[in-house]
Amino acid sequence: MISFTLNDKPVSLDADPQMPLLWAIRDMLGLTGTKFGCGIAQCGACTVHMDGQPIRSCVMPLSAAADKKITTIEGISEDNSHPIQKAWVEHNVPQCGYCQSGQIMSAVALLESNKSPSDKAIDDYMQGNICRCGTYPRIKAAIKSAAGNFDLAKNVGGDA
Amino acid sequence: MSSSNQHLENVSRRRFLKTAGIVSGGLILGTTLPSVAPLWADESSSNELNLFVSIRVDGQVDIICHRSEMGQGIRTGIPQVIAEELCADWDRVNVVQGLADEAYGSQNTDGSRSIRRNYQRMREMGAAARTMLEQAAAKEWGVKPSQVYAENNFVKLRGSTRQLGFGELVKSAMTMTPPTTETLTFKSPKDFKLIGKPITSVDIHKVVGGTTEFGQDVRLPDMLYASIERTPVVGGTVESFDEKAAASVNGVVKVFNMPARPLPALFNPKAGVAVIASNTWAALQGRKQLNVKWNTGNNGAHNSEAYLDDLTSKITTKGKVIRKSGDAYLMAGRAAEKVSATYTMPYLVHAPMEPPAATAVFKDGKCEVWACTQTPQSAQQNVAGALEIDKENVTVHVTLLGGAFGRKSKPDYVVEAALLARETGKPVKVVWSREDDIQHGYYHAVSAQHFEAGLNSDNRVQSWIQRTAFPSISWTFDTRVDEPQGGELSLGFGDMPFDVGALSMESHKAPGHIRIGWIRSVSNIHHGFALGSFVDEIAVKAGKKPHAMWLELLANDRFVDPATEGFEYGNYGDPKEVFPIDTKRLKNVLNIVVEKSGADKSTAPNEAWGISVHRSFVSYVAVATKVSVVDGKVSILEMHSAIDAGTVVNPDRVRAQQEGSMIFGLSIALLGEISVKDGAVEQSNFHDYQVLRMPQTPKIETYIVESDAPPGGVGEPGVPPVAASVANAIYHASGQRIRDLPISKHLRVS
Ligand code: FES
Ligand code: FES
Numbered sequence: 064m065i066s067f068t069l070n071d072k073p074v075s076l077d078a079d080p081q082m083p084l085l086w087a088i089r090d091m092l093g094l095t096g097t098k099f100g101c102g103i104a105q106c107g108a109c110t111v112h113m114d115g116q117p118i119r120s121c122v123m124p125l126s127a128a129a130d131k132k133i134t135t136i137e138g139i140s141e142d143n144s145h146p147i148q149k150a151w152v153e154h155n156v157p158q159c160g161y162c163q164s165g166q167i168m169s170a171v172a173l174l175e176s177n178k179s180p181s182d183k184a185i186d187d188y189m190q191g192n193i194c195r196c197g198t199y200p201r202i203k204a205a206i207k208s209a210a211g212n213f214d215l216a217k218n219v220g221g222d223a
Numbered sequence: 224m225s226s227s228n229q230h231l232e233n234v235s236r237r238r239f240l241k242t243a244g245i246v247s248g249g250l251i252l253g254t255t256l257p258s259v260a261p262l263w264a265d266e267s268s269s270n271e272l273n274l275f276v277s278i279r280v281d282g283q284v285d286i287i288c289h290r291s292e293m294g295q296g297i298r299t300g301i302p303q304v305i306a307e308e309l310c311a312d313w314d315r316v317n318v319v320q321g322l323a324d325e326a327y328g329s330q331n332t333d334g335s336r337s338i339r340r341n342y343q344r345m346r347e348m349g350a351a352a353r354t355m356l357e358q359a360a361a362k363e364w365g366v367k368p369s370q371v372y373a374e375n376n377f378v379k380l381r382g383s384t385r386q387l388g389f390g391e392l393v394k395s396a397m398t399m400t401p402p403t404t405e406t407l408t409f410k411s412p413k414d415f416k417l418i419g420k421p422i423t424s425v426d427i428h429k430v431v432g433g434t435t436e437f438g439q440d441v442r443l444p445d446m447l448y449a450s451i452e453r454t455p456v457v458g459g460t461v462e463s464f465d466e467k468a469a470a471s472v473n474g475v476v477k478v479f480n481m482p483a484r485p486l487p488a489l490f491n492p493k494a495g496v497a498v499i500a501s502n503t504w505a506a507l508q509g510r511k512q513l514n515v516k517w518n519t520g521n522n523g524a525h526n527s528e529a530y531l532d533d534l535t536s537k538i539t540t541k542g543k544v545i546r547k548s549g550d551a552y553l554m555a556g557r558a559a560e561k562v563s564a565t566y567t568m569p570y571l572v573h574a575p576m577e578p579p580a581a582t583a584v585f586k587d588g589k590c591e592v593w594a595c596t597q598t599p600q601s602a603q604q605n606v607a608g609a610l611e612i613d614k615e616n617v618t619v620h621v622t623l624l625g626g627a628f629g630r631k632s633k634p635d636y637v638v639e640a641a642l643l644a645r646e647t648g649k650p651v652k653v654v655w656s657r658e659d660d661i662q663h664g665y666y667h668a669v670s671a672q673h674f675e676a677g678l679n680s681d682n683r684v685q686s687w688i689q690r691t692a693f694p695s696i697s698w699t700f701d702t703r704v705d706e707p708q709g710g711e712l713s714l715g716f717g718d719m720p721f722d723v724g725a726l727s728m729e730s731h732k733a734p735g736h737i738r739i740g741w742i743r744s745v746s747n748i749h750h751g752f753a754l755g756s757f758v759d760e761i762a763v764k765a766g767k768k769p770h771a772m773w774l775e776l777l778a779n780d781r782f783v784d785p786a787t788e789g790f791e792y793g794n795y796g797d798p799k800e801v802f803p804i805d806t807k808r809l810k811n812v813l814n815i816v817v818e819k820s821g822a823d824k825s826t827a828p829n830e831a832w833g834i835s836v837h838r839s840f841v842s843y844v845a846v847a848t849k850v851s852v853v854d855g856k857v858s859i860l861e862m863h864s865a866i867d868a869g870t871v872v873n874p875d876r877v878r879a880q881q882e883g884s885m886i887f888g889l890s891i892a893l894l895g896e897i898s899v900k901d902g903a904v905e906q907s908n909f910h911d912y913q914v915l916r917m918p919q920t921p922k923i924e925t926y927i928v929e930s931d932a933p934p935g936g937v938g939e940p941g942v943p944p945v946a947a948s949v950a951n952a953i954y955h956a957s958g959q960r961i962r963d964l965p966i967s968k969h970l971r972v973s
Contacts, residue, residue, distance in 0.1 A: 079473060082504045090448065090502040095440035096433020098625070099503075100576055101657040105909035108576065136433030148431040155423050155875055158883055159294030160430035161437055161576040161625025186918035193909060195576040195626050196294045197886030198879070199920040 067128045069094070070138025080126035084118075085109045087125045088135060096136040096164050100193065107192030110165040111135045117172040119191075136164035139171055147171050150209035158196035166192050170206050179210045270393040272352035273401065274326060275305055275345070277319075282376055282390035284311045289321035290341070291332040291597045292426070293575075293624035293631065294883070295938045296876030299425045300338055301345055303872055307417040308349030308410060310373035311389070318425050323599030323619035332597040333632045333741065334795065335840035335936025338872055342934045350407040352396075359395035360387050412870075412931060421875030426623065437625045438580035438595025443650040446582065447476055449643050450506035450654055452513050453495035453663050456902035457737050458486045458520040460494045468512035469498050474505025478513075479646050481639070488699050488738045490605050492639045493663060499647060503654050519902055525736035527669055527899040531567055534671035534692045534733060538565060542690050542729035543706070546717050546790035549725030551677075554686035558677025562764045566674075566753040568964045570897035571667035572904075573742050574912060577625020578655040579636040583644035589616045590644065594637045595624040602634035606641040617641075628743045628887070633665050661912050662904045665740025666897055668693035668733075672753040676723070682765040684776065687723035689757075691716050691730055691750065698735025705734040707746070713793035715750030715839060715943055717785050720804050722778035728790070737899060743887060747839045747943040752892075752964065755835030755947025759954065769834055769951065770817050773810075780807040795840050801933060802841040808928075809836055812845040812865040815926050820863035822847040826956075829853050830860065833952025835944035840936025842868040843928075846885070848948040849921075852957035856971040859889060859921040859949065864941060866925070869932035881925040881941045888945025890914045893972045896965050919972065 066075040069092060078087055083102075088094050088111070097120060100108030104119040111120045112134040113127075139145045143152070147170050150156075157163045166189070173180060173188040180188065185203050194202065271277040277285040286305050292298040302318050305311075321327055329340070353373045360378035361368040370381050379386040412419070429435040454460065460483045469478045476499050483494035498509035555561065581594035583606075590610055596602045599619040607614035624631055636653055643651040655663075670693035677686035695711060697704040707730045709717075717728060742748065762772035782803035785792040794802060813836040817823055822832035829851050836845035849861040862885045871877050894913040898905045906912040950961045953970070961969050 078502075079504065082502075086502055086504040089440075090504070093442060094433075095436070095442065098437075098577070099439060099654075100578075101909050103657075103908055103910070106576070106657075140432075143428055143432050151431045152423065152427055155421075155427065155879070157294075157424065157427060157430045158296075158879055159292075159576065159624060159626045160426065160435055163430050164433045167431060189917045193576065193914060193916060195574060195628075195887075195914060197883035197915070197920075199886065199915075199917045200882055200923050201879075203917065 065125055065129050067130060068132045070134055076125065078125060080124060082125045083121050084111070084123045084125055084128050084133070085120040088120065094135055094137050098161055098164055100162065100165070107169060108162050108165040110168040110192065112168060112172060115175070117169055136168060139167070145171065146209045147174065147205070150205040153208065154201045154205040156198050156201040156205050158198055162192060162194045166194065166202055170202070170209070173206065174210055180206065270397050272355055272393070272396060273348055275348040276309060276352040278389050278393040280390045280393065282315055282388050284309065284316045284376070284389065285319050286316055287319050287321045289327035289330050290337045291330070291599070291621050291624055291627070293332065293597065293627035295337070295880060296424055296873055297332065297337045299422055300872045300876065301341060302425070303417045303422055304342060304345040305349040307415060308346045309353045310375065312376035313417060313422065315376055320621050323603040325600060330599050331601065331632065333629055335939045338934045339797070339841065339936055342870070342872070346409055347404055347407055350409055351402050354402045354407065355396040355399040356389055356392050358399045359392040362395065363387065418872050419874065422873055436622050437577050438593070438622045439577055439625065439654065441582040441593040441622060441652060443582060443584065446650040446652055447499050447501065447647060448503045448506045448654055449497050449499045449651050450503065450510045450656065451481065451495045451497045451639060451659070452510050452515050453493040453659070454517050455662065455904070456517065456519040456523045457488055457493070458522050460518045460520070461496060462516040462518050464496050464513045464515040468514065469509040472505060472509040472512060474500045474502060475509040476500055477647060478509070479643065481642065487702050490601065490633050490635050490638065492635050492642070497639070497643055499643060499651060506654070507656070522736045523902040525899055525902045527570060531569070531669055531671065534669070534731070535565060535567055537731055538671040538673040538690050538692050542692070542731040544727055544729050545712055546728040546785055546788045547726065548788045551686045551688050551725040551727035554725040555675060555677040555688065558686060559680040560678040560682070560764060561675065562678070562761050563673070563675040564757055564760055564962055566672045566756060566962045568670050568749045568752060569895070570669045570737070570899065571742055571891060571895045572661055572664040572897050572912065573628040573630035574660060574914060575624070575626030575628055575630055578657055578660040579631060580652065580654050581637040581640035582650060582652040583640035584650045585610070585641065585644040585648070588612055590641050591618040591620070592637055592641060593620040593622055594634070594640070595622050595627070595631055596634055596637055597624065597627050597632040598634060602637040605634050605638050609638045610641055610645060629741045630664060633740060657909065658907045661906050661908065665699065665738045667742040667748060668695070668739050670749040672749065674753065674757040676757070676761050678765060682767070684761065685724040687721070687726040689716070689719065689728050692733045693746070693749065694733045694735040694739050696739045696741060699738050699740065702735065706730055706732045709791060710793050711746040714746035715754065715837060716746065717790040718783070718792055718804055718838070719754060720783045720806055720809060720838065721776040723776065726788070736902065737904070744839055744939040744942040747837065747939070748891060748946070751835070751837045751943025752946040752950070755837065755944055756950050756962065759833065759947070759951040760960070768823060770813070770823050773813055773834070773836060777806045777810050795936070797841055802935070804838060808843045808867050809838055812836060812843045812867050812928060815865040815928070816845040816847040816863045819924065819926055820847040820849070820861070829956055831952050831955030833948045833950065833955060835947035835951065837940070837943040839940045839943050842866060842935035842937065842940040844940045844944055846944040846948040848945070848952045850949065850952040850956050852953055852959070852970065856973050857953055857966060858973050859919065861922050863924045864926070865928065866937070866941065867928035867930055868935040868937050868940070869930050870934045871927060872934070874927055877927055877937050878925045880937050882923050884941025885923050885945060886915050886920060888942045889919070889949065892946035892949045892964060893919070893966045
């Protein structure tokens with residue numbers, strides 16, 4: 064039995080400890096927002112956060128998740144209110160949408176580690192996330208406007 | 224989780240309209256017969272006005288989208304058009320995905336034709352429903368229909384404050400006789416509130432919350448998961464496999480030898496062995512134990528490198544003439560200067576972000592499938608054929624498609640799911656891996672082309688020879704086909720629009736050995752690359768600026784009709800009277816990109832612009848690309864594109880398609896290559912079939928020509944000019960002319 068926290072709820076699974084976390088989340092726990100794109104850590108579609116760090120769940124064995132805090136796209140906000148999600152809507156970023164869970168999870172982690180990333184920093188951080196539809200220019204623009212909103216929130220909060 | 228809701232919303236539980244009247248002009252309208260009353264979650268509240276429009280008593284407007292959403296925005300675009308003429312409140316519109324149903328007309332979502340072919344029809348659907356609501360209100364108030372008008376989900380009485388909501392009117396409206404097409408009135412474009420507006424995609428909130436349902440995401444109670452090891456060679460069959468080893472893997476439920484079908488490949492599943500398990504991972508693990516031995520058959524000798532060498536050598540000889548004017552060979556002999564060049568491109572694969580997937584249930588002689596398919600009707604037909612049941616007994620639900628680009632027009636994976644559902648008696652989801660996607664695709668054809676132009680002493684083109692050779696898509700459907708077909712030669716080859724004096728256009732034989740399919744813009748990909756590069760080569764030889772060279776070749780404003788020179792041009796299935804090849808529109812988009820980008824201005828050393836323009840899917844796109852080439856490394860700095868697609872329904876989605884097309888085109892030009900050895904594809908995943916990533920993506924600008932011409936295609940026309948614009952820019956930056964794609968074979972790409 065492997066136990067961990069998924070989107071702030073405790074879960075336990077009786078499954079092959081070698082099973083990648085991706086399949087445990089999708090097939091066994093029924094959360095399909097995390098996508099399968101390559102299975103070999105090449106595309107980023109399966110990105111989730113483990114204790115706040117972005118990981119590729121397609122190559123992370125379930126055993127490594129034991130006692131960790133896992134956050135998926137379904138867990139970053141209750142109502143799409145995360146600044147990144149809002150910026151994604153504002154820029155009408157998605158085309159097919161399939162890569163976007165992974166893009167959003169990477170972008171959230173980026174802004175958590177770097178409040179106002181440069182173009183180069185965005186390129187470097189996001190290069191592991193493929194979008195075959197070609198939404199990169201909008202992803203970049205959305206990250207920048209979300210970064211702006213992060214700052215704004217901070218200023219409004221009074222600690223600027 | 225998300226699936227149950229989505230299934231309830233799906234039209235499967237209901238069916239707008241059941242016959243009751245087909246009136247003139249192909250407009251199908253009618254009311255529900257009691258026996259087929261739709262099973263809505265709240266069925267009594269929903270009322271059909273026609274095949275595409277149903278209104279709930281609370282005023283919610285349900286609109287069917289019968290085309291597949293793969294990122295192009297059609298689930299927003301089609302309802303925008305209907306809601307416009309219906310005068311619906313966009314905030315009250317709910318989009319319902321249509322099942323496979325021939326009542327809708329073609330649902331085959333490819334060929335950049337969803338808006339092109341449905342724009343007028345969807346306006347009619349909206350206008351017809353609006354007319355019925357207006358008639359109901361007029362009846363209620365005892366006035367003439369001309370005294371009422373619809374606005375924002377209400378019908379209002381002229382010169383009065385009286386109004387009735389669509390929801391209040393719908394029951395009565397359903398009793399009105401559907402109007403005929405000729406009596407319908409349409410809004411004037413100046414009054415449009417939705418058409419031409421950048422409406423946000425209807426699915427965006429679900430996408431950013433991760434709650435959409437793609438083909439890979441379908442979940443049914445008691446569902447099993449399947450992964451299939453397929454023959455690496457087309458036409459190959461299973462000789463033996465280790466059933467026991469696979470079956471002994473924890474979680475594996477069944478191992479099944481898929482029925483092998485002889486060539487032609489069609490949309491049949493390839494021969495192979497399926498491992499069915501309680502989860503995807505177990506199926507993948509079981510599959511690793513199969514140790515399948517294959518009979519490879521005739522195509523096991525196919526080697527793409529040798530094959531392309533062969534095409535490249537024969538393309539320099541005269542081929543079968545498909546369009547001709549004067550004696551190009553005679554005129555070439557008299558030329559003061561000659562330019563000639565041979566271009567090649569490798570096989571390509573679609574690699575949509577979501578690998579194919581389908582889920583099926585088979586019960587009591589009926590099959591129900593959920594699939595990310597571009598072509599629900601063909602999926603239905605192929606499933607029915609494979610299961611030997613009537614197609615009325617096959618229900619096809621279309622999920623969202625995580626990209627498609629033509630791959631998901633081929634329903635082989637849907638048939639796989641249906642066969643396995645019948646075999647197990649349980650719901651089965653067939654999950655394709657990325658390796659499956661790359662190795663078992665329907666590939667863009669490998670190609671060679673050769674061009675020769677003769678210039679007179681004034682440096683003007685007086686003779687023109689162009690040749691193309693590539694295995695045909697038709698080989699996939701009939702193995703006797705061994706040369707490009709008219710439909711493919713109509714894609715950027717036989718429709719060459721230049722004024723060049725004597726000309727000879729020729730094709731060469733090229734038999735098929737792997738499944739050939741259509742990928743975003745199809746043969747325009749290689750034809751656009753060669754033609755766009757060759758114009759630039761002539762400009763260099765003639766000492767002219769590329770922009771001036773293009774304008775000179777496009778010559779005076781005119782409609783080009785290839786039929787006058789013996790080529791039966793397909794014109795994307797559209798009439799040439801409505802959609803002529805218009806050189807004025809070609810020149811216009813080119814002038815726009817050159818002016819906006821500054822492509823005719825000088826650049827820093829090692830940097831340069833390249834341009835190209837191409838008409839496809841009856842739309843016109845020009846591209847200007849700026850690159851730098853330093854120490855054998857190319858960087859794409861900037862791209863500008865202009866599109867003239869006639870009337871545009873959603874400019875933001877057109878812009879998005881242009882951005883996506885630039886990036887798709889860059890992947891092809893810079894990186895794309897599938898190679899085949901001993902009949903099998905050598906690449907397997909994104910590490911060896913690379914696609915563009917964010918750091919390689921330049922700044923992209925898009926210009927949309929304002930036009931009230933009938934709508935043209937949008938999803939594909941952006942792709943064809945890209946590769947030529949890049950190769951031309953590289954030449955001007957470095958002096959290196961790249962004629963064999965991908966560019967990564969010649970330069971490092973960053
Ligand atoms: S699916 Fe994990 S990186 Fe592609
Ligand atoms: S939006 Fe389709 S792959 Fe990114």
